[in-house]
Amino acid sequence: MTLQSDRAGQAEQHETLTQTAAAPGPAPAGAAERIAALVRDADPGAGWATGGPDGPDGPDAVVEAGAGNGTGPGLGPEGSAPDAGGLAGVLVVWPVIGMLVDAGELALHTPLTAYGAGDGLPAGTTAHQLLTHGSGVSPALVGLAERLCGSPLAGFAAERVWGPLGMARTGFAADGTLRAPAADLGRFLSHLLAPRGGPVSPAWTAQSLRIRTGELLPARGLLWHPGPHGSWSHGEGPTLWISPRAHRWAALLPTTPSAPLRTAFREAAFG
16 A cells, blocks of 8 residues: 555645644533532443543543543453444544555445445445444445555554554454443644645544434444534444534543443534
8 A cells, every 4th residue: 555645636635724724622611520420420430521623621521431430541351442442433444444544545436346345235326325334334344444555554553543643542352342431532623624645534533523413313424423513423332522523522422332421422512
């Protein structure tokens, strides 16, 4: 995979989006305190973080899993980071697919068969269809990315995405579980709001955070789902939110998936 720079037609869009995303996004007054209280009451072992393009809102706006119940940060097997397997789509597959698209090595609307992939899928299936499907990341999409990259996605993401962003504790454990602390998730989300030449281009983020399913319901972006307050989310257990309009992001790592906690957390972070 060559991953050459964006084509000439993307240059102006890249500059404009970067300037827009870099605008400051102050935290709502008292947000960290409200979030800390609601998470402590609902799931004291959960990890969470909130922030903007310049990083977390402050030291009190990053709480690692386990810190709320006295078990220490980064709770997990052998002291590893928390289970973030539900976020593999946006932490692994989505940025790599974006690199391939930016480099001109993948066209979202071209059938997978043109790339020697997509066995067992209906004829004409495209990467765009898989990225807007609501049931998670398709193994076919993983296979396509690995075929075009020429290497397993775990190693590629570590070298080309997590490493450059300083996500030192993000990675796959020996049992194959993706693990990541709240602080690393904040680094990833801050980059999406203020790329500054990093691994995920603003053009790819802009393509992904818009409705790609026409009038079909539920509405979808590219692995991201639209929500209130101009936010987009990924995940139903561990969950990431980002709002380019508000220049805000949030991450939640619950010990047990909870739709009411996700909703309350989102409202406290963006409402």
